[in-house]
Amino acid sequence: GAVVSQHPSWVICKSGTSVKIECRSLDFQATTMFWYRQFPKQSLMLMATSNEGSKATYEQGVEKDKFLINHASLTLSTLTVTSAHPEDSSFYICSARKILSGTSFQETQYFGPGTRLLVL
Amino acid sequence: QKEVEQNSGPLSVPEGAIASLNCTYSDRGSQSFFWYRQYSGKSPELIMSIYSNGDKEDGRFTAQLNKASQYVSLLIRDSQPSDSATYLCAPQGSWGKFQFGAGTQVVVTP
Numbered sequence: 699g700a701v702v703s704q705h706p707s708w709v710i711c712k713s714g715t716s717v718k719i720e721c722r723s724l725d726f727q728a729t730t731m732f733w734y735r736q737f738p739k740q741s742l743m744l745m746a747t748s749n750e751g752s753k754a755t756y757e758q759g760v761e762k763d764k765f766l767i768n769h770a771s772l773t774l775s776t777l778t779v780t781s782a783h784p785e786d787s788s789f790y791i792c793s794a795r796k797i798l799s800g801t802s803f804q805e806t807q808y809f810g811p812g813t814r815l816l817v818l
Numbered sequence: 819q820k821e822v823e824q825n826s827g828p829l830s831v832p833e834g835a836i837a838s839l840n841c842t843y844s845d846r847g848s849q850s851f852f853w854y855r856q857y858s859g860k861s862p863e864l865i866m867s868i869y870s871n872g873d874k875e876d877g878r879f880t881a882q883l884n885k886a887s888q889y890v891s892l893l894i895r896d897s898q899p900s901d902s903a904t905y906l907c908a909p910q911g912s913w914g915k916f917q918f919g920a921g922t923q924v925v926v927t928p
Contacts, residue, residue, distance in 0.1 A: 732916075740920075741906070741918055741919065741920040741921060742862070742906070742918045744915065744916075744918075747915070789861075791861045791862075804850060804867075804869060805850070805910075806850075806852060806864060806867055807852075807864070807908075807916055808864060809854075809861040809862045809863070809864075810861060811860070811861050812860070812861040
């Protein structure tokens with residue numbers, strides 16, 4: 699397997715503040731990481747794809763100026779929710795892409811434990 | 819039509835029985851397929867991957883893939899209460915992204 703960490707695991711903030719979430723691949727290098735959001739009783743929704751050293755690719759409907767993504771190293775991607783509002787309260791989960799050894803195309807995604815954001 | 823279809827459940831399974839989960843997908847270019855387990859309030863955990871047609875067994879789990887039918891399934895043998903969770907089917911689309919189904923909730927009853 700592989701280990702992906704996220705920090706913080708939960709955060710409560712006031713409306714209008716910014717929140718930064720870190721995602722780290724602990725035992726492998728991840729050129730690509732993904733950020734998802736999940737509301738209660740709903741499926742995972744991909745927000746953006748984070749590529750090391752380049753700009754993130756955002757899914758349709760996701761505001762790139764509100765959800766800032768930085769992937770400065772092969773083991774760290776950050777998501778900053780700027781000017782958070784109560785409707786941004788959700789479960790944010792990152793995943794890291796790992797290429798399977800011995801193959802050139804087989805890969806999988808390992809998820810971090812997630813960050814619960816509550817905006818008051 | 820959704821890109822990935824799963825029965826939402828809940829699928830109620832007696833302890834010790836076999837749980838059978840189904841998934842169909844629309845992207846014919848998908849080559850890699852994954853099953854994730856998600857406990858309530860937790861993030862998804864990878865339990866199986868399958869890349870070729872046929873069966874792949876790993877412990878009590880068996881994944882089955884039929885690319886011609888665009889169908890992938892997961893069998894859980896000797897179901898335990900700890901298997902109670904939501905199971906997510908995730909084909910990797912032809913453009914590389916994972917497409918997650920809404921998940922099937924499994925409830926194993928003692």
